[in-house]
Amino acid sequence: MCIRDRDYTGEETPSASSIPAASESSSQPRVQTQTQTQSESTPQPQALSPNERIRASPYARVTAAERSIDLRNVQGTGPSGRIIKADVDSYKAPSRPSHPPPATVQATPAAPSGSYVDQPLSNIRQVIAQRLTESKNERPHYYLTIDCRVDKLMQLRAELNERGKGQYKLSVNDFIIKAAALALREVPQVNSSWLGDAIRTYNTVDINVALSTERGLLTPLIRNADQKGIASISKEVQKLAEKGRASGLSLEEAKSGTFTISNLGMFGVKSFTAIINPPQSSILAVGAAEKRLIPAPGTKQGFEVGTFIHFTTSNDHRVLDGATSAQFLAAFRNFIENPTTMLL
Numbered sequence: 001m002c003i004r005d006r007d008y009t010g011e012e013t014p015s016a017s018s019i020p021a022a023s024e025s026s027s028q029p030r031v032q033t034q035t036q037t038q039s040e041s042t043p044q045p046q047a048l049s050p051n052e053r054i055r056a057s058p059y060a061r062v063t064a065a066e067r068s069i070d071l072r073n074v075q076g077t078g079p080s081g082r083i084i085k086a087d088v089d090s091y092k093a094p095s096r097p098s099h100p101p102p103a104t105v106q107a108t109p110a111a112p113s114g115s116y117v118d119q120p121l122s123n124i125r126q127v128i129a130q131r132l133t134e135s136k137n138e139r140p141h142y143y144l145t146i147d148c149r150v151d152k153l154m155q156l157r158a159e160l161n162e163r164g165k166g167q168y169k170l171s172v173n174d175f176i177i178k179a180a181a182l183a184l185r186e187v188p189q190v191n192s193s194w195l196g197d198a199i200r201t202y203n204t205v206d207i208n209v210a211l212s213t214e215r216g217l218l219t220p221l222i223r224n225a226d227q228k229g230i231a232s233i234s235k236e237v238q239k240l241a242e243k244g245r246a247s248g249l250s251l252e253e254a255k256s257g258t259f260t261i262s263n264l265g266m267f268g269v270k271s272f273t274a275i276i277n278p279p280q281s282s283i284l285a286v287g288a289a290e291k292r293l294i295p296a297p298g299t300k301q302g303f304e305v306g307t308f309i310h311f312t313t314s315n316d317h318r319v320l321d322g323a324t325s326a327q328f329l330a331a332f333r334n335f336i337e338n339p340t341t342m343l344l
Helices: 029-041 058-066 085-089 123-138 151-164 172-186 230-246 322-337 339-343
Strands: 141-149 192-194 199-201 207-209 211-213 216-218 259-263 282-295 303-316
Touching: 058 085, 058 123, 123 216, 141 322, 151 172, 151 230, 151 303, 151 322, 151 339, 172 207, 172 230, 172 259, 172 282, 172 322, 172 339, 211 230, 282 322, 303 322, 322 339
Parallel strands: 207 259, 259 282
Antiparallel strands: 141 303, 192 199, 211 216, 282 303
């Protein structure tokens, strides 16, 4: 997913956990005082249980991955002991002992039959793997699916592209971005994040668009998408996509927004479920358009051909109840099936 130094607002997310205090000894009061003073003056790295995640900002994780630094050894100075980039920058690895410990024998996994190639992980692939694994493990995902008829949208797109005379070339995805942005404005609860002790609802609608590149998945950011025209959205998406594939995006261009859209319809994928892009609470997965026969009472044939697209939202149940996500999809469908309302 996208790479960023902090949460969406630029603030460090507070955490309820803290470093446990040192235990006391009643038999040696003088040693007790010295140990306590040393503990207070010299912060120690986070003590974690096997299932507890390291509290660190996304940019700190990226920097640590680039420098091969184990975040478990870094002392955080952010709120509630959270590790920030400055902590990684100032970290110094401990010196190696003069007498190395005895070598341990590690079991070597059995090689599969046949030839194979091991591809080293890039920094961006490591960050994607780490963040999406955390998202899937920590966020209770649930999924809602709808089908939207897009014949009117296809017709309007063709008319607008013809009128544009080459000045712009609108895609179906541009309309989907606009429809999602307007639906988020109507149902702002979906435009939110989980903070642990509060739910933050954002006043701006900033949408990330999933983009596949040779280096990995990027999510360029379209700011204030609800306030922009479809042609402006189209030009901005194309510009960021070209830059992302050529030289990569800046941190500001790849910063996390408030909602993400992932479209695999151009690959012929009918439907899929996506993993939520943290710290967001919902993501929209878009499938391919397909034609279907549907009843048409009053016509000679009794049926007609309609074009439909399969949409699925993945939602964080800590933030969104099913009814709230359903309201968002209802608003989204209204804009998709009545596309002229997005031009008003």
